[in-house]
Amino acid sequence: MRLIQKVMLLLLCLAMTISLSCQTVLAEKQLDIxxxxxxxxxxxxxxxxxxxxxxxxxxxxxxxxxxxxxxxxxxxxxxxxxxxxxxxxxxxxxxxxxxxxxxxxxxxxxxxxxxxxxxxxxxxxxxxxxxxxxxxxxxxxxxxxxxxxxxALALVYNKAMFEEAGLTEPPKNWNEVQEYAKQLTKKDNEGNTVVYGLGLPGTSGSHIWYRIIPEIWGAGGDICNSEMTQATLDSEATKKALEYYKSFYENGTAPRSMVENDQTATSQMFASGAVAMTIENVTWIRNNVVRENLFDVGVALYPGMNGTNVAGLxxxxxxxxxxxxxxxxxxxxxxxxxxxxxxxxxxxxxxxxxxxxxxxxxxxxxxxxxxxxAEYSRDFPAFENAAAAQTVIMNMVQSILTDSADISSAIASANVEIQELLDQQNVE
Missing domain, CATH: 3.40.190.10 (Periplasmic binding protein-like II)
Structure with a gap:
């Protein structure tokens, strides 16, 4: 009988210990709201x-x-x-x-x-x-x-315009984007452009930043080193990216209003049927094109110099x-x-x-x-003054679009300004 009592007492103590432990765990998890x-x-x-x-x-x-x-x-x-x-x-x-x-x-x-x-x-x-x-x-x-x-941005395009131009799949690299843009650009009987092949922003720091920096990455360059101590914008990769970006404006496959257009204006042109392709966040396209049943939209991986671009997150x-x-x-x-x-x-x-x-x-x-x-995106360099860095890049792009500076001079000037921002944030 005493043995049974001892066993029962031990079981009771064990149960109380477990109960107290559970209550402690719950108490630790509960937040005081x-x-x-x-x-x-x-x-x-x-x-x-x-x-x-x-x-x-x-x-x-x-x-x-x-x-x-x-x-x-x-x-x-x-x-x-x-x-x-x-x-x-x-x-x-x-x-x-x-x-x-x-x-x-x-x-x-x-x-x-x-x-x-x-x-x-x-x-x-x-x-x-x-x-x-x-x-x-x-x-x-x-x-x-x-x-x-x-x-992360992707290429969006007007499916009906692709079909009319005989294009059966989206472009996969720079050369194809340039060729598609030419085929998709349409003029009326008087020679006025009524549809532009590709829309890109020419103003708004963040809008240009999200579209030109990935092109620089795709060409093998970057805005600065991984330690964020040295500006690396002055490179052949940046030159190639800017030449590519400007080519659409120069050959008339991007709107003449590109210099004044931010991405919102460009996307609105896409929604109105005045632009056949653009680089955009598909949420905007869904809300303003798909939900309005304006036309069928195709979405494709962001084309880079030699294949899929890495987009900035x-x-x-x-x-x-x-x-x-x-x-x-x-x-x-x-x-x-x-x-x-x-x-x-x-x-x-x-x-x-x-x-x-x-x-x-x-x-x-x-x-x-x-x-x-999931597979083709990365973070942008962590500038403490991101707005200032974006403004530097916007000014660089605008200066080459307006021919107020040649590409080499624009890049060199922007590189100096990016270095100044890096030096400021690295001051001990």
Whole structure:
């Protein structure tokens, strides 16, 4: 009898130990969600507005007494306002940032590590996302943000115009793009061009940056070395890329308004049938062409000098400022908008691997774009003053389009300016 009592006592103690251990684990995972969660984001995307509103309503319903304040900031002001607020310890709890901005915030110590917070919400970020997406927002194993969306450009084209020109497949390299552009350019009986073969932007720093830097990469060059200490723009590769870019303007297969057109204007020309091909984010094409049933659109891998180009990654990260007052609430908000349910609601390309590998993202329209994102994309160099670097590149391109400088002089001048930016950000 005493033996049975001892065994029962031991089992009871073991059960209590296991119970206490489980409670400890749960307590460690639980986050203290209360008070106000302030979120700053650019409301340029309708789906992002809807997604953030959904997350707000879900959190406020699940955590009574908690309020989520959504503050929409104009895109043009977003990075500067976030930087000013964070440097003065007045930042929000959640910041939605273009991926080019996050690295600079991280290097200045303005972001909160997210590893532990997300682990307490049962998230394993490096398994859920392509690890390359964290390249510019990690220091060793420490992560400073969560990918929300990723974009990479692809070639889009008017299928009916291709068929009329007898073109059965998209171009695969520079030579083919140039030849296709000539075949697709059409004039009326009076000699006026009514359809241009290819549309490219001639203004807007970011729009040119996303289209000329990949051409430089494809020709074997880069804007700077991997350590970001030496400008390498002054190269034969840059010269070839600029000659290629300018060739469409010179031979009349790109609009004469190219110098004044940013990519938005160029894409609108594509939507109106005035341009047969362009390099674009397919989300814009879907929203403004496909959904309006204007015409059938083809999507293809981004043609480079000798094959598929490597496109520069764009997109958005969700980050927590180190000065945030409600970091645990911020983690719950980020968990929602970067979850499978959240990713499926946004119109931009989701960053979560599970979503990218399913449904519409693998069809004929999104498939090539997803392939670009997964296999043919890389991060742009992490300039702390990305806007200034983009302006340098835009000025270089504009000077050769307008013949205000020859190609060699334009490149040499831009190289000096890029070096100055590198020297500034490398000052100890």
């Amino acid at each position: 209360k008070g106000e969660i302030v979120v700053w984001y650019a409301g340029a995307s309708e789906s992002r507005v809807e997604l953030y509103q959904w997350a707000k309503e879900k959190i406020e319903a699940e955590y009574p007494g908690t309020t989520v304040t959504l503050e929409v900031i104009p895109m043009a002001e977003l990075a500067s306002r976030q930087m000013t607020a964070c440097q003065s310890n007045m930042g929000p709890d959640v910041m939605s940032q273009p991926i080019a901005a996050t690295n600079g915030f991280m290097k200045l110590g303005l972001l909160e590590p997210v590893n532990e917070l997300m682990q307490r919400l049962d998230r394993n970020l490096l398994e859920e996302f392509n690890p390359d997406f964290f390249e510019l927002m990690r220091e060793g194993d420490t992560l400073y943000g969560v990918p929300q969306s990723r974009t 764009g997109g958005w990260n969700a980050c927590i400022p180190s000065s945030a007052k409600n970091k645990e609430g911020a983690a719950v908000f980020i968990d929602l908008i970067t979850s499978k349910e959240g990713m499926e609601q946004q119109l931009l390309m989701p960053a979560l691997t599970e979503v990218l590998e399913a449904g519409d993202w693998t069809d004929d329209f999104y498939g090539p774009y997803s392939k670009m994102l």
